[in-house]
Amino acid sequence: MGEPDVMVVGQVARDLVLLVDEVPAASGTAPVRRRRELLGGKGANQAVGLAQLGVDAGLVGVVGDDEVGDRLLAQARADGVDVRAVLRRPGTPTGLIVDLVDAKGRWHYVEDVLAAAPLLRAARAVVVQLQQPLPAALAAARCARRAGRLVVLDGAPTDRAGAAELLVLADVLRADARETRLLTGAAPADAAGGLRAARELLGCGPSLVALAVDGVGNAFAWPDGDLFVPLSDTPTVDTTGAGDAFAAALTAGLLRGEPRERIARRAVAAAGATVGRPGGRPELTEATIAAQLARMPAG
Numbered sequence: 043m044g045e046p047d048v049m050v051v052g053q054v055a056r057d058l059v060l061l062v063d064e065v066p067a068a069s070g071t072a073p074v075r076r077r078r079e080l081l082g083g084k085g086a087n088q089a090v091g092l093a094q095l096g097v098d099a100g101l102v103g104v105v106g107d108d109e110v111g112d113r114l115l116a117q118a119r120a121d122g123v124d125v126r127a128v129l130r131r132p133g134t135p136t137g138l139i140v141d142l143v144d145a146k147g148r149w150h151y152v153e154d155v156l157a158a159a160p161l162l163r164a165a166r167a168v169v170v171q172l173q174q175p176l177p178a179a180l181a182a183a184r185c186a187r188r189a190g191r192l193v194v195l196d197g198a199p200t201d202r203a204g205a206a207e208l209l210v211l212a213d214v215l216r217a218d219a220r221e222t223r224l225l226t227g228a229a230p231a232d233a234a235g236g237l238r239a240a241r242e243l244l245g246c247g248p249s250l251v252a253l254a255v256d257g258v259g260n261a262f263a264w265p266d267g268d269l270f271v272p273l274s275d276t277p278t279v280d281t282t283g284a285g286d287a288f289a290a291a292l293t294a295g296l297l298r299g300e301p302r303e304r305i306a307r308r309a310v311a312a313a314g315a316t317v318g319r320p321g322g323r324p325e326l327t328e329a330t331i332a333a334q335l336a337r338m339p340a341g
Contacts, residue, residue: 045164046100046124048092048293051155051182052085052171052196054103054114054128084171084196086118087283091290091312091324093122097297100124100165102158102182107132127158155181163189167293170212172197172221176204183211192296195248196289198224209246214296216289217243218254229256233270236261241268250302252292252309254285260313262306269306274314274337284313287324291331311335 085103092099101123105111107130118125155162155178162168168186170179176199186193195212198221199205205225209215219229222239230236236255240263243251253261259272291312295305311334312326319325 044098045161047098047165047297048089048167048169049100049102049127049158049162049165049186050085050089050092050169050171051102051158051162051174051179052088052169053083053173054086054101054105054118055083084173084286086114086123087286087324088169088171088196088290088293089118089123090121091287091326092294094324094326095290095294097290097294098124100127100161102127102155102162104129104131104154106130127161129154129157154178155185159185162186163191165191166297167192167194169194169196169289169293170208171195171289172199176201180204180207180211183208187211192293194289194293194296196285197221200224206246209243209248212248214250214252214292215243215248216252216285216292218285219256222253230261231255232258233261233272237263237268237270250296252288252306260288260306260310262302264302267302269303271306271310272339273310274334276314276318276334276337278317280320281317282320283324284316287316287326288313290324290326307335307338311338314338 089099089101115125162185170182193212194214196216223229226239230239240251240253240261250264262269288309292309311331314334315330
């Protein structure tokens with residue numbers, strides 16, 4: 043078995059999607075119009091998205107030693123994801139994420155990351171997302187940086203000291219509006235604000251920064267350029283997983299050496315291809331991305 047080109051360090055969970063007409067109040071009930079159970083968690087979503095885009099992807103994460111974990115790992119393998127670095131934790135139930143869609147850390151995680159160090163060092167890129175304890179994220183980023191690998195950071199920790207070290211270690215930073223507020227003190231409200239924030243964060247270490255501006259689009263900055271890409275006009279059903287699809291397409295484009303402008307537009311298109319469907323599982327193909335690119339403003 044060859045080594046994956048990209049290792050994603052992140053969450054693996056059972057994603058239960060319930061479609062309801064209206065989210066009930068406390069102690070209330072609501073009829074479920076549709077139920078879907080999927081392989082989920084940000085780490086798994088990103089690894090699946092990369093595999094769909096033709097990148098050899100592996101996953102570092104934890105599932106329980108239970109039947110649910112068996113099913114999730116089988117699904118990941120069927121999706122083409124290398125799961126040999128996913129730890130089976132005895133006596134621990136596999137994580138469950140419940141996603142309600144309406145009609146309108148522990149320190150032992152560091153040991154898990156260090157156990158996967160040979161795969162992290164062998165990969166061309168390591169994607170680190172922040173739905174895991176900060177020490178584990180730092181361990182993964184340090185390992186990849188020492189090996190000279192591309193480090194893609196997805197998100198922002200609440201600990202500002204930890205954020206500073208992670209930004210120094212990262213080649214690429216992707217953050218949503220809430221995470222941008224954690225990093226800069228304010229969420230951008232428009233394209234100009236997004237570009238200012240992106241260029242500010244370039245000075246903290248990364249060589250490419252991508253920031254979401256809620257309801258408007260995404261700002262990108264790199265040392266000799268920047269770009270703002272508006273959202274497509276795709277009706278939003280569920281935003282779950284949009285950022286994961288974005289990160290997968292961003293990483294795939296970087297590994298292929300594509301121009302920054304093309305990478306930016308395809309990343310936004312990948313997110314658009316995800317928001318039109320319930321649940322966070324990506325379905326990234328050249329056809330779905332092309333359809334989104336056609337719906338985006340020219341530029």
